[in-house]
Amino acid sequence: MLKLVRCVPALLLCLGSPILWGAEKVLVLGSNSSAMQEVKEAITRDLKSYQLENFIVKADTSYEDYKGEILKQKPRAVLLLDNKSVQLMQQIHQDKDPFLAGLKGSATMALNLKHILADDKLISGIAYEVPAFSILTKFRSLIDTKVSRVLVIYRKSQFQKVFQEAQVQLEREGVQLVGLDAEKDGDTPAAIQAFIDKNLKEGQADGKVDAVLVLTDNKLLNADTFGSLWVARAQSMKIPFRCGIENFVSSKLRFCTFAAFPDHSDLAHQVSEQITAIIEDGVSPGELGVDYLIALKMAADKTILDRLGLKLRKANSQDLKMID
Structure with a gap:
């Protein structure tokens, strides 16, 4: 019986199970509009080798709730999908906890990221406004x-x-x-x-x-x-x-x-590439900066x-x- 149990993980992987044993975790934070759902679905396809967790940020979501979810999930990186999520993450980076203060990520679907993230070393992004x-x-x-x-x-x-x-x-x-x-x-x-x-x-x-x-x-x-x-x-x-x-x-x-206007599928691909570069290649968000949209x-x-x-x-x- 013990031998059978030890074989289960390998068997599930062989069968194409969605369970990702030991996969890096990415926490997606943002509201739940239809456009954001479209982007999230595309990101899930692009980042299929990661474990993605979603946290819905509402108008009344507090800083403490936001911080609590991050500490609960302990992600390797975060993906921010609106202005409130970006604002709260910038507050998180002022925390004394080394994990919170150094948590890296990428943002999109927020307005004016070129200005908001101009001097940010921990959050890169894809500008949502079409140039x-x-x-x-x-x-x-x-x-x-x-x-x-x-x-x-x-x-x-x-x-x-x-x-x-x-x-x-x-x-x-x-x-x-x-x-x-x-x-x-x-x-x-x-x-x-x-x-x-x-x-x-x-x-x-x-x-x-x-x-x-x-x-x-x-x-x-x-x-x-x-x-x-x-x-x-x-x-x-x-x-x-x-x-x-x-x-x-x-x-x-x-x-x-x-x-x-933005092609949401391609937008998701752009921001997914930034997340991959941060996690797998060790590229700093400050180095990536805020890119413009490509596909329209x-x-x-x-x-x-x-x-x-x-x-x-x-x-x-x-x-x-x-x-x-």
Whole structure:
């Protein structure tokens, strides 16, 4: 009987059992939206040689509950899937416990990681926002029109680095990114709203802009500004609004003309590669930094395209989701 019991682990492995004896543990922390579930499923496939554990982070999840789960699981690395999880992990790294203070990981699906993780040596990441360069060049490859000046309203305090990188990249493509700091007249919600109201127009910076780039920033896009300013202006202005959010291209909203948005399966593959590099190759998260998304999906609003007189280049539109 003893001999039979000792053979069980080997037998299970031979039969392809999902039990991973002695496998490295990775703790996945984040909320449980449908998009995050999609990413988690893809990560599970990519990291099948690891033991993955999930902890749902809710709006009311406390620091102590978060810390308690980490101490309970004792993972080799963590995977962070929203801003709250990243914020709590950065607090964890201030703990006196050597294990907690040195726990490494990677993050994605959180906004503004380029800024949040700029000086972080323990958390790497994949930026969830689609780069301005990708949105604008993808649009140009699909739509038969010339674009030379694009307006972007952004918060300099949070997005200056991202804006400057995009500006340099687009200059090489002959596109001028006309950036306006939404906090120029103050950083209160009222001041930001007034700034958007005043500056979201076609005539900007001594010239006319050809398009508007909409950033994913809840300080700019909120209940007070979204419908009354952003959507209303998109419907009245005679230029296309472009963004990195699929739901903004919608027959109900008629907001953005075009969106390039994350391919969640590929996003999961990118962040899984970072986790593997950290665990197996000993690469430090600080060395990995925060990478941009690689693979994207696209959507366009045909009604707005027709209204603006914009035509698709048919040869390049096979992978485009068209909204009537």
